Amino acid sequence: MKERYKFILYHLIPLIGWMGLIYYSSSQTFEEQTVEPMLLDTNLSFVSSYFGWVSFYYGDSLVSLDTRSPAEFVEFFIRKGAHLVTFGILAILSYRVFSYFLKHAVYSSLLALVFVFLYSALDEYRQALNPGRSGMVEDVILNFVGGMLGVILWVKILNVIKKKRKRFPTL
Secondary structure, rough: OOOOHHHHHHHHHOOOOHHHHHHHHHHHHHHHHHOHHHHHHHHHHHHHHHHOOOOOEEEEEEEOOOOOOHHHHHHHHHHHHHHHHHHHHHHHHHHHHHHHHHHOOOHHHHHHHHHHHHHHHHHHHHHOOOOOOOOOOOHHHHHHHHHHHHHHHHHHHHHHHHHHHOOOOOO
């Protein structure tokens, strides 16, 4: 297979596909995405026992069991965890595209993080224009942190692979 087609197939298409999934997901309303109905069927009695002390502001909203039901409280953390994972994966996929052209991991990492920040800001802006959604600066920051974690994880994985290849050249 020609090198250009390999790049498109293994690097560019996964990145564009993931961006499309993020776009689709952020086009849905909160009601279309909520997992609260599933959580209501789950025994969440442990949440109050272990996490009753948790209380903080996220944007203008107080996140605590005093202001949210256990299901709403758990869903908040599921949703924010999804932000971290989603944009961590976006960072890894964009790193792979940039590293195809740039041989220094530092440059690929920085460009991937800039890309994640810009795509996240654009995504949150788009959500702010969408009825039933709200774009938040806090989510852009959270997405960027997810991107940083993704790049760090990916660079560590690449370093482990590189060390193993030196020790075992047949891999």
